[in-house]
Amino acid sequence: MSYDEILSKIGTSQTPIEFATTPARAFILIAQLQLALRCPGNTGESAAIALQIIEGLTNAICFHIPEARELIEQGSDPAYDVTRDYFEAEFPFVESDRP
Numbered sequence: 001m002s003y004d005e006i007l008s009k010i011g012t013s014q015t016p017i018e019f020a021t022t023p024a025r026a027f028i029l030i031a032q033l034q035l036a037l038r039c040p041g042n043t044g045e046s047a048a049i050a051l052q053i054i055e056g057l058t059n060a061i062c063f064h065i066p067e068a069r070e071l072i073e074q075g076s077d078p079a080y081d082v083t084r085d086y087f088e089a090e091f092p093f094v095e096s097d098r099p
Helices: 003-012 023-037 045-064 069-072 084-090
Strands: none
Touching: 023 045, 023 069, 045 069
């Protein structure tokens, strides 16, 4: 089977895939998707699907830990980005720590 045939088969399959994970792993996956979606060129159908996955995983986490929603949503909000100044203020280093 060629790569095109494989991709076509994957793209058209409607067979559900069971997926189980922990809230911590789901949170990490959400964070990675949020990071990927910050790329200006990451648009289109695959980005829309990533947003749907984020929504589904967020709902699954919040079913057990409702308080997590606000924290998860901050990952998509640039206002909550950690700046270099903030990081350096929160995690000061000793001069000997520099490479």
